[in-house]
Amino acid sequence: MTDPTAANAPSSAADPxxxxxxxxxVFGSVAASVSANLTVPKRVLAIGAHPDDVEFGCGATLxxxxxxxxxxxxxxxxxxxxxxxDAQQNPAELVMMRQQEQRAAAAALGATGExxxxxxxxxxxxxxxxxxxxxxxxxxxxxxxxxxxHDPWKRYRLHPDHRHAGLLTVxxxxxxxxPLFFPEQNLEHHRPTALLLYEADxxxxxxxxxxxxxxxxxxxxAHTSQxxxxxxxxxxxxxxxxxxxxxxxxxRLGQHGAIKGFTHGEAFKLIAQL
Ligand SMILES: [Zn+2]
Numbered sequence: 340m341t342d343p344t345a346a347n348a349p350s351s352a353a354d355p356x357x358x359x360x361x362x363x364x365v366f367g368s369v370a371a372s373v374s375a376n377l378t379v380p381k382r383v384l385a386i387g388a389h390p391d392d393v394e395f396g397c398g399a400t401l402x403x404x405x406x407x408x409x410x411x412x413x414x415x416x417x418x419x420x421x422x423x424x425d426a427q428q429n430p431a432e433l434v435m436m437r438q439q440e441q442r443a444a445a446a447a448l449g450a451t452g453e454x455x456x457x458x459x460x461x462x463x464x465x466x467x468x469x470x471x472x473x474x475x476x477x478x479x480x481x482x483x484x485x486x487x488x489h490d491p492w493k494r495y496r497l498h499p500d501h502r503h504a505g506l507l508t509v510x511x512x513x514x515x516x517x518p519l520f521f522p523e524q525n526l527e528h529h530r531p532t533a534l535l536l537y538e539a540d541x542x543x544x545x546x547x548x549x550x551x552x553x554x555x556x557x558x559x560x561a562h563t564s565q566x567x568x569x570x571x572x573x574x575x576x577x578x579x580x581x582x583x584x585x586x587x588x589x590x591r592l593g594q595h596g597a598i599k600g601f602t603h604g605e606a607f608k609l610i611a612q613l
Contacts, residue, residue: 367493370543374609375599377533377546379407380484382452384477384531386511388464388489388504390419390441391562391569396537397487398448398555399548399592400605405449406551412452412481413445414474416504421461424568436564444561448554453481464499466506472521474511479526486512490536490608505536512613535607544609547601552592556585 383404387393393401393413405411419437420430438456445454457473464470478486491505514520516530535544548555559570560581566572572580589603596604 367540367542369598370541373598374544379404380409382410382483383485384412384414384481384483386414386488386508388416388500390415390437391565394444394558397605398558399551400546402448402551402554403548410452411450413454414477415441416457417459417461417464417500419461440562440564444558447558447561464503466503470507471510471514474507475514475521476524478511478515479529482529483531485533486531487535490539493538493540530613534610534613537607539606539608542606542608544607545595545599545604548605549602552589552603556588
């Protein structure tokens with residue numbers, strides 16, 4: 340992901356946190372009735388289009404649940420091979436680097452589950468049957484109580500990978516929950532109890548993540564290849580740019596938390612009828 344507000348941002352990017360310090364409403368709208376704090380799940384599967392999306396979208400919530408004993412799994416749909424502003428960057432090296440960063444980020448969150456890379460080419464993710472098959476496979480195999488992913492119905496979203504990853508999350512659940520879908524997988528069908536969508540077009544659920552801002556930031560800072568393009572932190576930064584990024588993330592947590600009176604929160608669309 341990179342910052343869409345930057346004039347020369349490449350096409351493979353969108354950082355929903357970019358304007359958090361100035362925008363009166365973070366993104367989307369807030370439903371009239373807002374719930375808070377799911378029961379801590381035993382197993383969680385967080386799905387992102389690129390390495391770092393999960394940490395931006397729900398890192399503090401995952402950290403909170405991991406701290407409370409949940410097994411947190413990551414499923415990353417693309418290889419992240421376009422996540423740079425450096426035209427000389429070797430894509431294969433970038434893919435390896437970003438996988439290592441994603442594993443480090445998961446560890447920073449306290450996640451003890453699997454970190455799965457589907458490996459579709461960055462910028463070219465589709466939400467077709469083959470991709471849905473793979474997502475359903477991992478839902479059936481990892482058997483999460485809660486699945487978290489991009490909101491595919493967020494209005495005016497530009498990045499196709501985020502939209503397709505969101506659709507795959509929703510459609511993967513439908514395929515995983517019903518036994519006659521993909522019987523050749525030879526896996527028991529599995530119906531999660533809740534789906535949370537981050538970057539929600541209309542948020543109606545907030546997780547209180549007070550105390551986990553630092554953990555979310557530590558996980559974001561594990562994505563070192565994204566410092567320049569996504570976080571606006573140059574190699575030459577003496578700490579000021581890092582502080583600005585930190586303030587931006589903390590401000591967003593504050594805005595989300597304020598919806599329910601929490602110091603820090605992460606807001607989602609909750610779908611509990613699966
Ligand atoms: Zn992304």
